[in-house]
Amino acid sequence: MKGIKGFLIDLDGVMYTGDRPVQGAETAIRFLEESGCSYRFVSNTTRKSRGTIAGQLARMGLDVPERFIFTPPLAAVAYMKQAGRDRCWFLITGDADRDFGPACRPSSVDFVVIGDAGEKITYESMNTAFRYVMGGAGIIALEKDRYWMAASGLSLSAGPFVAALEYATGTTAVIVGKPSPEFFRLALNDMGIGPHEAAMIGDDIVTDIAGAQATGMRGVLVRTGKFREESLRSSPVRPSAVIGSIADLPEILGQQAGRRQGTGP
Amino acid sequence: MKGIKGFLIDLDGVMYTGDRPVQGAETAIRFLEESGCSYRFVSNTTRKSRGTIAGQLARMGLDVPERFIFTPPLAAVAYMKQAGRDRCWFLITGDADRDFGPACRPSSVDFVVIGDAGEKITYESMNTAFRYVMGGAGIIALEKDRYWMAASGLSLSAGPFVAALEYATGTTAVIVGKPSPEFFRLALNDMGIGPHEAAMIGDDIVTDIAGAQATGMRGVLVRTGKFREESLRSSPVRPSAVIGSIADLPEILGQQAGRRQGTGP
Numbered sequence: 001m002k003g004i005k006g007f008l009i010d011l012d013g014v015m016y017t018g019d020r021p022v023q024g025a026e027t028a029i030r031f032l033e034e035s036g037c038s039y040r041f042v043s044n045t046t047r048k049s050r051g052t053i054a055g056q057l058a059r060m061g062l063d064v065p066e067r068f069i070f071t072p073p074l075a076a077v078a079y080m081k082q083a084g085r086d087r088c089w090f091l092i093t094g095d096a097d098r099d100f101g102p103a104c105r106p107s108s109v110d111f112v113v114i115g116d117a118g119e120k121i122t123y124e125s126m127n128t129a130f131r132y133v134m135g136g137a138g139i140i141a142l143e144k145d146r147y148w149m150a151a152s153g154l155s156l157s158a159g160p161f162v163a164a165l166e167y168a169t170g171t172t173a174v175i176v177g178k179p180s181p182e183f184f185r186l187a188l189n190d191m192g193i194g195p196h197e198a199a200m201i202g203d204d205i206v207t208d209i210a211g212a213q214a215t216g217m218r219g220v221l222v223r224t225g226k227f228r229e230e231s232l233r234s235s236p237v238r239p240s241a242v243i244g245s246i247a248d249l250p251e252i253l254g255q256q257a258g259r260r261q262g263t264g265p
Numbered sequence: 266m267k268g269i270k271g272f273l274i275d276l277d278g279v280m281y282t283g284d285r286p287v288q289g290a291e292t293a294i295r296f297l298e299e300s301g302c303s304y305r306f307v308s309n310t311t312r313k314s315r316g317t318i319a320g321q322l323a324r325m326g327l328d329v330p331e332r333f334i335f336t337p338p339l340a341a342v343a344y345m346k347q348a349g350r351d352r353c354w355f356l357i358t359g360d361a362d363r364d365f366g367p368a369c370r371p372s373s374v375d376f377v378v379i380g381d382a383g384e385k386i387t388y389e390s391m392n393t394a395f396r397y398v399m400g401g402a403g404i405i406a407l408e409k410d411r412y413w414m415a416a417s418g419l420s421l422s423a424g425p426f427v428a429a430l431e432y433a434t435g436t437t438a439v440i441v442g443k444p445s446p447e448f449f450r451l452a453l454n455d456m457g458i459g460p461h462e463a464a465m466i467g468d469d470i471v472t473d474i475a476g477a478q479a480t481g482m483r484g485v486l487v488r489t490g491k492f493r494e495e496s497l498r499s500s501p502v503r504p505s506a507v508i509g510s511i512a513d514l515p516e517i518l519g520q521q522a523g524r525r526q527g528t529g530p
Contacts, residue, residue, distance in 0.1 A: 120388070121391065123382075127420055130421050159432055160433040164425035164432075167425045168411045168412055
């Protein structure tokens, strides 16, 4: 793991599981801070602003600066900034709209931003999104998952409604959620480093590891969260490294950190 | 046009335009009755029961027996009957549910039937449809159009929401609306004749003529409704015949009718 200047670190399953931090997670954050490496905590949530996520982490004893949290809504904002057009209308739920700032107004729309919108999905809201796209707006999908397991049972995620808009308009959505290459690219841009200088640390061998490797990054699998030995054994994906948990991050960083502290070779 | 035993006749643009009957339409119906040919009036509407359609035709002075009206909801009913499984749950609007009869209950669902459902589209209704399909139900789409022009502007039709369910479930919908081959096949079954014994009479060179010809039927284009000379000239589709209007139906039927009346050769 030579030449790593920055890390993307999954939150759920890597830094915490359920509502408890993974042992050693807090130490790892401090270690990262001291290492001089760049880092972003990444999450695929599309319902929460990064302020809300930082608050939840703080309640678990994990002190993560808000600006180091990178989610699909933030990726969307970065995407629009690069495109030089940032007037958006969103079909999302929760408080993720707070990450978009005041630039987004319901007129003169450059992009329709669609996430897991739950009850916000109505014929009227879908029709509004449709008309903006027919009027020239692009579609940014915060994710394109098919469904998720809610307390009440399997429930539709954003993907089907993104597919509906694509079918209606003939316009292909830009997907800015993990594991789209766009997500990793935007997160790396946010750190100002290239893919060959970065590693993704995650618990999902497909979304995290294969996704990161496909963009030229290294992929480090942790044995926490949704990790299963069987998935690792049967997968064609070969992680760049496998570690017990985020507590082993210093092992990966050992050389660089040692060098900084004058104890390295 | 030899050997024709039955006709499928489009309603809107062929039998009436706006709220007025096409001149000669009523005579054509009587002529059909006397000819001994089978016939069905076909429409792609998914919001009205055939009773409602018959009532609207009657108010225009067109006396069409209800049982000779064939629409996507009726095609769906015929499809389910053939499949031997007819317990359905529908996501439609208007009174088309009346064509499905009492067999359709919201439990033990064999098919989700989805049409242009307008305001009936909500996250909850889409999720219900999704869960039935994940539980093993098939998807029957009354149409898969992308959008239509409502008074308020372009508006989503059933297609996008069919695409959403297909994306979510990995199940491909059976489309029973015109111009799907399934629609023509079911309408012909309803008359008990084969495609080579039938002609479709319509004003849309693609949906009506090409659609019918693709199933082995003959396609007769009328110069009423949405007919435009330019569309005929520039289209690669070659109608089996082009007539001025439905009033010219006797020309096509001449020989058979003549024979019946003993005046033929």
